[in-house]
Amino acid sequence: MSKKDIFVLGIETSCDETAAAIVKNGREIVANVVASQMESHQRFGGVVPEIASRHHVEQMTLVLEETMRRANMDVSKLDAIAVTEGPGLVGALLIGVNAAKALAFAHRIPLVNVHHIAGHIYANQLVQEMKFPLLALVVSGGHTELIYMKEHGVFEVIGETRDDAAGEAYDKVARALQLPYPGGPHIDRLAKHGKPTIDLPRAWLEEGSYDFSFSGLKSAVINALHNAKQRGETIRPEDMAASFQASVIEVLVEKTIQAAIHYRVKQVLLAGGVAANEGLRTQLQKQMKQLPEVELVIPPLSLCTDNAAMIAAAGTVLFQQGKRATMALNANPSLLL
Amino acid sequence: MKVLAIDTSTFVMGIAIVDGQVVKGEMITNLKKNHSIRVMPAIEALLQECEVSPQDLDRIVVAKGPGSYTGVRIGVTIAKTLAWTLRIPLVGISSLEVMAANAKYFDGVIVPLMDARRGQIYTGLYKAEGGNIQSVVADQVILATEWANELKSYNEPILLVGNDSVLHEAVFVEALGHSVQVASATFHNPRPSELAWLGMNREPEDVHTFVPNYIRLAEAEANWLARQQERAEG
Ligand SMILES: [Zn+2]
Numbered sequence: 001m002s003k004k005d006i007f008v009l010g011i012e013t014s015c016d017e018t019a020a021a022i023v024k025n026g027r028e029i030v031a032n033v034v035a036s037q038m039e040s041h042q043r044f045g046g047v048v049p050e051i052a053s054r055h056h057v058e059q060m061t062l063v064l065e066e067t068m069r070r071a072n073m074d075v076s077k078l079d080a081i082a083v084t085e086g087p088g089l090v091g092a093l094l095i096g097v098n099a100a101k102a103l104a105f106a107h108r109i110p111l112v113n114v115h116h117i118a119g120h121i122y123a124n125q126l127v128q129e130m131k132f133p134l135l136a137l138v139v140s141g142g143h144t145e146l147i148y149m150k151e152h153g154v155f156e157v158i159g160e161t162r163d164d165a166a167g168e169a170y171d172k173v174a175r176a177l178q179l180p181y182p183g184g185p186h187i188d189r190l191a192k193h194g195k196p197t198i199d200l201p202r203a204w205l206e207e208g209s210y211d212f213s214f215s216g217l218k219s220a221v222i223n224a225l226h227n228a229k230q231r232g233e234t235i236r237p238e239d240m241a242a243s244f245q246a247s248v249i250e251v252l253v254e255k256t257i258q259a260a261i262h263y264r265v266k267q268v269l270l271a272g273g274v275a276a277n278e279g280l281r282t283q284l285q286k287q288m289k290q291l292p293e294v295e296l297v298i299p300p301l302s303l304c305t306d307n308a309a310m311i312a313a314a315g316t317v318l319f320q321q322g323k324r325a326t327m328a329l330n331a332n333p334s335l336l337l
Numbered sequence: 338m339k340v341l342a343i344d345t346s347t348f349v350m351g352i353a354i355v356d357g358q359v360v361k362g363e364m365i366t367n368l369k370k371n372h373s374i375r376v377m378p379a380i381e382a383l384l385q386e387c388e389v390s391p392q393d394l395d396r397i398v399v400a401k402g403p404g405s406y407t408g409v410r411i412g413v414t415i416a417k418t419l420a421w422t423l424r425i426p427l428v429g430i431s432s433l434e435v436m437a438a439n440a441k442y443f444d445g446v447i448v449p450l451m452d453a454r455r456g457q458i459y460t461g462l463y464k465a466e467g468g469n470i471q472s473v474v475a476d477q478v479i480l481a482t483e484w485a486n487e488l489k490s491y492n493e494p495i496l497l498v499g500n501d502s503v504l505h506e507a508v509f510v511e512a513l514g515h516s517v518q519v520a521s522a523t524f525h526n527p528r529p530s531e532l533a534w535l536g537m538n539r540e541p542e543d544v545h546t547f548v549p550n551y552i553r554l555a556e557a558e559a560n561w562l563a564r565q566q567e568r569a570e571g
Contacts, residue, residue, distance in 0.1 A: 102418035
């Protein structure tokens with residue numbers, strides 16, 4: 001039996017990036033195009049859903065064309081089209097979903113719906129083959145989750161945030177420190193020049209829980225800044241950034257290590273936009289040395305932030321497992337993994 | 338020439354296949370249901386019934402707004418993607434013009450309208466001549482009361498068309514009295530066959546740069562511009 005290569009087109013529009021990519025056999029990026037709208041949203045201090053949706057309509061076919069051009073392929077030759085069904089901004093998701101449906105219909109190509117977080121996890125597959133059972137720490141502007149996978153395509157959320165996502169906390173603290181949006185990279189950069197001298201809480205929650213909570217920490221930062229101001233003292237923003245970052249990272253890393261031990265995993269994956277955070281990467285690498293038998297995989301920055309190659313990678317596995325979406329596929333802003 | 342027309346700018350979902358001079362098939366519903374779920378299955382079913390494959394299509398015509406932002410975007414995204422991947426021309430037609438086309442044998446001026454909340458409407462002024470429709474006043478968003486007053490300067494019978502006409506009928510009757518009438522219920526749903534017809538001979542759009550005509554800026558954008566203005570005036 002001959003083994004034919006599988007080419008899957010991924011489409012991702014869940015937030016403020018219009019993205020398309022072609023991945024071969026679920027592992028190899030053939031073309032990967034991301035049109036970011038970040039500049040457009042910067043003046044609003046955050047992503048404005050209606051504006052994001054408008055940009056997606058402007059960019060979608062251009063991004064698709066550029067992807068096909070770079071891959072030197074025709075849409076009709078694709079084996080499947082994978083699209084982010086959710087979660088995300090509904091108006092934004094709708095553009096990708098409807099474009100994907102139109103393409104699948106026009107060329108009678110199988111359509112596969114993909115969960116955005118599954119995509120983030122499968123970004124790792126573009127770097128290193130996944131080994132099961134594994135644990136994925138997914139941290140982004142909208143998510144902070146620990147996911148256990150015993151095999152391909154099966155996801156078990158063992159921990160998640162009970163309030164703000166880690167990335168959200170970063171943005172809010174950045175605002176309190178009067179740093180521009182998006183705040184994550186600025187805090188990461190400042191933290192390198194500061195010392196964690198301010199005592200901030202760590203939300204461990206109940207014994208044995210892998211859940212997270214960042215809203216208390218965010219409030220503690222705002223209170224500390226406020227109180228210092230009242231007393232006429234100044235807190236060095238570098239020190240506050242370092243203290244905040246230390247608190248976030250300690251909890252993220254510690255819970256990941258505990259879960260990795262408890263679930264006896266072979267691999268730990270870091271995924272999502274906050275994976276770009278140098279402090280988190282460094283600390284996770286350092287702490288994972290306690291578990292030499294567990295492999296740590298951290299994808300390059302370009303695959304940590306939202307992209308469509310990860311959607312195509314996840315879509316390939318689901319496609320091979322027989323998952324198909326119909327023409328009635330809808331965007332689902334609160335889709336569960 | 339086989340034309341596929343798509344209109345999802347209001348609660349009315351319309352799909353049509355027009356082949357040259359023949360309207361082969363047309364599907365219209367006026368339901369508060371999700372366009373994203375229903376449009377592609379409707380297109381698929383209609384093409385199948387009409388025995389037209391996507392590759393047989395020669396042109397896509399889409400209602401480009403104004404209307405529900407999300408609704409318009411669904412139709413426009415599907416239309417753009419199909420036109421791009423099938424390498425066929427794409428034409429965008431005003432959603433209000435499609436509505437007005439329902440009254441293309443009316444002797445007077447035609448006022449298509451959609452509710453735009455807070456007393457405002459999306460509307461325009463159209464006139465029919467020999468079964469052809471012409472724009473007299475460009476599509477706009479305006480207070481219904483204000484628009485009714487402006488219409489006083491037209492010394493002709495006025496016809497309101499569109500499902501939201503009934504919501505604003507009283508305002509127009511008060512300002513314009515007997516010269517205004519509302520089309521019957523059977524004329525309110527914009528017809529996708531008319532949309533296809535209107536787009537049959539129009540100049541195609543550039544598929545990539547084509548965007549909906551929202552008429553309004555996104556709210557955040559409008560607020561931002563207002564703040565910039567305030568700052569400039571200091
Ligand atoms: Zn993401």
